[in-house]
Amino acid sequence: MDTSANLTLVWPWAFVLLLLPWLLGYLARCLGWGTATQAALKLPVHQVSQQKNSWLARFKSGINPWFWVWCLLVLAAMRPEFQQPEIEIQQQRRELMLVVDVSGSMQEIMDGRTRLDHVKEVVESFVRVRSQDLIGLVVFGGQAYLYVPKTLDHQLLVQQLNAMRPGMAGPGTAIGDAVGIGLQAVGRAQGEPAILLLTDGANNAGALSPNEALGMAAQAEIRTHLIVVSLSPEPDMAAAIETTGGKVFSAFNRRELDGVYQQLDDLEPATVTERFSPATPLHPGLLLAALVLAAWRLRRSWWRSAYV
Template sequence: MLENIQFANPQFFWLLLLLPLAIVWYVLKRKKETAPLKISTIKGFKAGGSVLPRLKPILFVMRLLAMAALITAMARPQTLDISSRTKTTRGIDIVMALDFSSSMLAKDLKPNRLIALKEVVAEFIKNRPNDRIGLVAYAGESYTPIPVTSDKALVLNTLKQLDFETLRDGTAIGMGLATAVNRLKDSKAESKVIILLTDGVNNTGVIEPLTATELAKEYHIKTYTIGLGTNGMAMTPVAYNPDGSFRYGMQKVEIDEKLLKDIAQETGGKYFRATNNRKLEEIYEEINQLETTEIEEFKYYNYDEKFRPLALLAGALLFIELMLRYTVFRSFV
């Protein structure tokens, strides 16, 4: 209960230092309240002793409590309820063009490139609650499993279901980029972004990557490119076994970094190289920071004042103290 209380004027608590001074003053003054009287014997007073003089300090205690309550009331105890409402003032439409070729099963990332990518992309999507996001999958061809939408649950579920077997094998970077551009070209968002990831070189497709890059420039679509794969050799699918599973072998990791850098530079984006799981996470975290959504936040403060009960308590104590002083304890004042 008390952890929600705050004080608007805590400086009034300095007045509590007056209470010890009042106690000292009362102790010194009490010794002088009764005039000394010399008599030869006190036998006549022993049987008629009264308890009221011993209870008289209660009046002072009540006054001290009243002062403490009044000082606390002056400090204005209150509870604060803050409610907020946010309004997105600058939305971003993002299309993530992801390579789903069989080489994405390479095991240089754990447990493989594709699973590691899905986990990182899913986290990126969760961290963009105010933006619309769409997915483009490409390998030897490209398609749009889900257009830009604000339904993050639908995007995450679609991402989970995507697999390398969905498309003909190959790496059509130009078609993946062009499809992503087509998803964004009619967008009304103030900022349009493509995040294109691949682990290879463009080796198929009817649209050249540089042609797709010109389309992105024409529609003012910024493109971030990511090359995925370790430096050197990686355990990669090289053939099929008789049972239909992949046979793995060590293959040199080949990524057309020059092409990816050119795409990013021409569209105002940035190129990244992800050589392991942690680096891939850091890249998406950096993109998340680079592409921030402007949000306007309105806060409403509701103060509930708590000083009134304390002020009433102080008044009641003072009233009772005065009544007792001039009634019950009147003969001793």
């Protein structure tokens, strides 16, 4: 992030306008316009002397104030701005809780590797592209645990994700308890919360049923998405998922699992941080200075003509 302040020109190419009076004077001489015409043409520069004065003599004689008026107008046209240090504005942060089944059945083979191995790789890719999201991890088998609290330290999250092993949370599949723990972990979310529940079996353990836990999610307005691996979702559970505003997906191979997380990436867009540099325009002051100088010059000319 740029923390420096600097002066910039929005239209620096307008500098060429500074040469316009000289160009008009040169064209006038080339076209052979008379002295009377030159006198009538009021250019914002010192009058072109017909005598061959040196540049030093011209400098000593002073420059007509109209020249400075023209310089101020050209500088204003270049749109100078004082750029303030860069500021970050973050949209509402996404807070995701990954709820992953690590029951013994996750060691079953799918496309040449265990289901859990495929899940770890796909979820890791999903996490790594969401650097501004708060993401946590719940693992469950017969019991459910908050494995990683919500964090921006995604390197730690990925390390713990890769450390998961089938059966590490005991025998059985406590889906309801896992969702309940996920709700506790995101219940006080300051951003936009969602739960991504992945399992390869039906609920057969735990104190809380899936429908009870999903009813709590719907009441708390926390979307819960269900990814079922190598199995079709139960109709009752799919209906309960939809009451939370979430979606139900099935994946029977690695390609389908990749596709599911791509869809989830669209359904739960990553946190976006916008950066911009506030700018203080300086051209109004330059225009005002040109106006004051022009008014002073006209008043001086009027005063001389009135009393001479």
